[in-house]
Amino acid sequence: MAITTLADGLVGRAVAFQEIPIVDVGPLVDGSDPASVAKALGHAAATVGFVYVRNHGVPADLRAAMMTEAERFFAQPPETKNALHIRNSKIHRGYFSLFEENTDPDLTADLKEGLDIGRELGPDDPEVRRSLPLHGPNQWPADLLGFRGTTDAYFAAMRSLAETLMRGFALALDLAPDFFADKIDQPCASLRLLHYPPQEGQIEAQTMGCGAHTDYGCLTILAQDANGGLQVRNSAGEWIAAPPVPDTFVINLGDQMARWTNGRFQATPHRVINTSGRERYSMPFFFDPNWDALIEALPGTVVPGDVPKFAPVLAGPYLQSRFDATFTYRKDEAATA
Numbered sequence: 001m002a003i004t005t006l007a008d009g010l011v012g013r014a015v016a017f018q019e020i021p022i023v024d025v026g027p028l029v030d031g032s033d034p035a036s037v038a039k040a041l042g043h044a045a046a047t048v049g050f051v052y053v054r055n056h057g058v059p060a061d062l063r064a065a066m067m068t069e070a071e072r073f074f075a076q077p078p079e080t081k082n083a084l085h086i087r088n089s090k091i092h093r094g095y096f097s098l099f100e101e102n103t104d105p106d107l108t109a110d111l112k113e114g115l116d117i118g119r120e121l122g123p124d125d126p127e128v129r130r131s132l133p134l135h136g137p138n139q140w141p142a143d144l145l146g147f148r149g150t151t152d153a154y155f156a157a158m159r160s161l162a163e164t165l166m167r168g169f170a171l172a173l174d175l176a177p178d179f180f181a182d183k184i185d186q187p188c189a190s191l192r193l194l195h196y197p198p199q200e201g202q203i204e205a206q207t208m209g210c211g212a213h214t215d216y217g218c219l220t221i222l223a224q225d226a227n228g229g230l231q232v233r234n235s236a237g238e239w240i241a242a243p244p245v246p247d248t249f250v251i252n253l254g255d256q257m258a259r260w261t262n263g264r265f266q267a268t269p270h271r272v273i274n275t276s277g278r279e280r281y282s283m284p285f286f287f288d289p290n291w292d293a294l295i296e297a298l299p300g301t302v303v304p305g306d307v308p309k310f311a312p313v314l315a316g317p318y319l320q321s322r323f324d325a326t327f328t329y330r331k332d333e334a335a336t337a
Helices: 034-047 058-074 078-082 147-172 255-260 315-326 326-335
Strands: 022-025 050-054 094-096 113-119 190-196 208-214 218-223 230-233 240-241 250-254 268-271 280-287
Touching: 022 034, 034 050, 034 147, 050 218, 058 113, 058 147, 058 190, 058 218, 058 280, 147 190, 147 280, 255 315
Parallel strands: 022 050
Antiparallel strands: 050 250, 094 113, 113 190, 190 280, 208 268, 218 250, 218 280, 230 240, 230 268
16 A cells, blocks of 8 residues: 655644534434434544534433432432442442542542443343343332432333434444444443532642543433533643533543544543532443443444454453443452452
8 A cells, every 4th residue: 555645734633622513413313314413423533532412312401300310319328328238249240339420530539420221131130141241220219209210211212222322423434324233232231320519629630520531332312410620631621611502412432432433533532620629429330331242343343454443342341341340349349250
């Protein structure tokens, strides 16, 4: 293959993004003009790795109800929450308290508590019968009437939106809209409810709401309250605020989408610092491929004559390896095994 070089005056400069775009995904959701939405999503994925989406089809009252349930859950006494501790689960479901997940463990202790909820699978489910990690039942609060019903409805809405967005990203990659369908039909999907206490005074990098990291899987759909705190790092190393925008979700891509696209789509580092002086709540929905999905460079993403930037991995084991690296209880279990 011929090598092409440019004179100094012809070299384009990579301009770091200064804001996160907002995309109206209504024409993708209703099918009226998926191509135009796919183009906008693809541009955001390639240049930022983050995008706000509006007209997404998720009812506002459902989102508000789920946020209320999150607040109710975290308002419970510590002993009640700890009865659902994630260490009680063999499949990484349940509650974790402050500093128990550290997303940048070499630098930061994460000042947040959370509840992880996945697809509810019974003992006769084929994946459970295979004893696949991360597959099985959730731990549910015993005394919060209505919590599970609201959560099930919200989880279903998030899964539907994620599948729709994946069709858009497939089109953005010049693939058939259903290209990802058989790779995400039994997804390692999880809803995480998060509570960030306020921070005051001098905040150091060693303690913040959530340390700098990229997400581990395919895509994340984030609902955040009005208090803000999310920051996204651009290619110049600057931290750009991602404040709440009414009636939108924040979408970002994870490591596995970056691997699938050979780096064309960005898995962008982000962090949370709650300087609002108030309690902050957020609800990321992590939509990750099937356990056995092979994550390798997709057709058309590798220049002829080049080699892929990333080695192939299986989606599920990769996801589990990231949990092993960031959760203290998993490190403790490994140390005593």
